[in-house]
Amino acid sequence: MEEISNQRKRVPHLTWMRNPMNIDQFEDGPLSLVPFLDPRLEEVLKKMGIQSLFPVQVAVWNETIGPGAFERDICVNSPTGSGKTLAYALPIVQTLALRKIRCLRALVVLPTRDLALQVKDVFAAIASVVGLRVGLAIGQSSIEDERLELVKRPNLGLYSPFDPEDGEMELQTAVDILVATPGRLMDHINMTKGFSLEHLCYLVIDETDKLLRDAYQSWLPTVLQLTKSDYQAGRSSNICALHGSLTTLRRCGAERGFKGKVYPRLVKFILSATLTQDPSKISQLYLHHPLLLTSGDKRYKLPKSLESFKLVCRSKLKPLYLVALLLNLVGEKSIVFTSSVETTHRLSNLLNFFGELPFKISEYSRNQHQAMRSKKLKSFKEGKTHVLIATDAMTRGMDVEGIRNVINYDIPAYIKTFIHRAGRTARAGQSGRCFTFLRQNEIKRFEKMLEKADANSCPSYSLPEDSVENFHPLYLSALEKLKEHEETRKGKRTSSSFGSAQASKRQKSRTEELKE
Structure with a gap:
């Protein structure tokens, strides 16, 4: 009975999770055989030493650029090292390259700075060859430095440096793709003038289980609400699309479109090697007809090699x-x-x-x-x-x-x-x-x-x-050295604390003298 009970617990509560697409049914896909792949992207991938796509990358490509055509939100649960980053980066870059409009259309959120830097490098390597710009918002540099990279003001069709004193000029996001950690993303949402998500087409939540477990200043509901509000505002002012002004079209949200649709939904990529099955957490994402891509029939899977x-x-x-x-x-x-x-x-x-x-x-x-x-x-x-x-x-x-x-x-x-x-x-x-x-x-x-x-x-x-x-004698000697090192550091901290206390006492004494 206990075994049956455990089996029931392992069955996902969400219906769409019970019938996933098995990534293992796909084989590596040589770049020359990948349908609709931009020749510029094929060339840069080869220069990076990539001759074929891994199964997870082939599966995601088929559901985005291929027959799937971004009609569903994509959830990927596959082992670490299986190639998930390029799986979402490649179709996003290819799709955004079809429209030469400088505005923020793809947002990738990751839990740590180091991982964000790594993902940014992947995007930058392939995005530059098709004329797309990739931004980074992780708090590695000051927020002012990040603003200079992320926000520009238009000048006769070109982009000149952001001038915070110029209150009359309309500010606009200067990158097509932004890789961010949630905390710094919220800083820009709340404090950076001209930073907008109104044209956002793609939201990638990498390491989803961790990002859903930690609230990070409620970044997810904030992002979803902003994109939802812009979507509804765009629909209510459809008349703007009749005017020829590119600025007007942008303000209305018309340029969020793909596949000829003016006001599409926000497409989401959800990825992890240990994707949660908790309905209360998954429901926060407001997924649209989601498709689960997974490796094998086990929720947790280790690399085959x-x-x-x-x-x-x-x-x-x-x-x-x-x-x-x-x-x-x-x-x-x-x-x-x-x-x-x-x-x-x-x-x-x-x-x-x-x-x-x-x-x-x-x-x-x-x-x-x-x-x-x-x-x-x-x-x-x-x-x-x-x-x-x-x-x-x-x-x-x-x-x-x-x-x-x-x-x-x-x-x-x-x-x-x-x-x-x-x-x-x-x-x-x-x-x-x-x-x-x-x-x-x-x-x-x-x-x-x-x-x-x-x-x-x-x-x-x-x-x-x-x-x-x-190595036992060396081990005993190392332990003694470690003990001496820790005692020395402890003594320095005590001395530092004593010095601070003495300084505080002297300051208090001087304050009392002034009072008298």
Whole structure:
């Protein structure tokens, strides 16, 4: 009875989710055989080293540029590294290129700055060859700098720099596609004059489950309401379309059209490797006749070319086993995931105290400034750093070429987390390995977690005992150095706090003297 009950729980409540289109039925599509592909886009894709589209990209293309022709909202639930970014970027760029109108017509929202930078690079690489401009709103630079890029004022048909003192001139968005994080998007909606969503044709919500889980200043209802209001305003003033002025047409929302329709709906792309099935969350999106594209019959799916292993060890010796494992993997890019910022920082310091190891280690966490994270990520991408110790800030959609190994130093709490971590390797058809450190009492929970992704094969990975024991003296020495380092830092913080308290006391004393 319990098994039957569990099966019922796994059946999606939403009817359209029960009969998805299986991505696995599609094969890689050589660019020369992709129907209606713009020759300019074909050429730039080849220069990027892309000779064919992956199955998810072929499936989405068929439902947008192909027979589907954007008649339905697209929801994609496929493994990490399967090519979801290009799957939506390519048809959006091709469609927007048909009309040479400089206004914001596609918005891509992502949960993190690093992921937004990555997606912006994909769009920029293909959009420039067809004359489209791509903007970025993530808070990496000041909001004033972003305004200069996003908003322009028309000048005899050309676009000149935005002048905030010019109150008489109508301001307009100067990019065709905007990649944004929700917080900075809301800043521009609320504070940037001339920033408008009235012409928006496409809304992409990448890593949907995370963006729906966190409210982010109610960005989603705000965006949907703005586009809905502009749509209704356009319909009510259809007479504007009879006038020849391009500015008038834009103000009425007429240029949001495609397929010859003047006032179309807003097309949505919803994507994740772990797409939620919660009706209360999905309902927030107001999807139109949605089509679900998924890989296989399991909600959670790991890359086909991924090998998973478990390493059982005592907690106190985990750093020692990690060093031994990394020495086995030397020469290969590896990411080590921990459960917290504190563990990431402490483990990074500890490994660096081991002495002369034949690989360079770096820390990557949300506590670091964006510029620092970008620098660390660049070093890792270029192969200057071999091992990245990271929090789950690195798990969402990040694509670093050549990552061979993912190591779960701490067992992930949920299958979703495991899938997003493991998905940093075995991307785009390449092979990869995932190692998970476990205590003896965690084995059953971990194996039960993997059953949800139909990943029943997870053999043990053995390290030679002498390779572990040989590093024990270095490990004890590293622990002592870490202890001294932490005590020194603690002393500095105490001294700093004492100094601040003394300064505050002196200031208070001077204030009292003035009062007297």
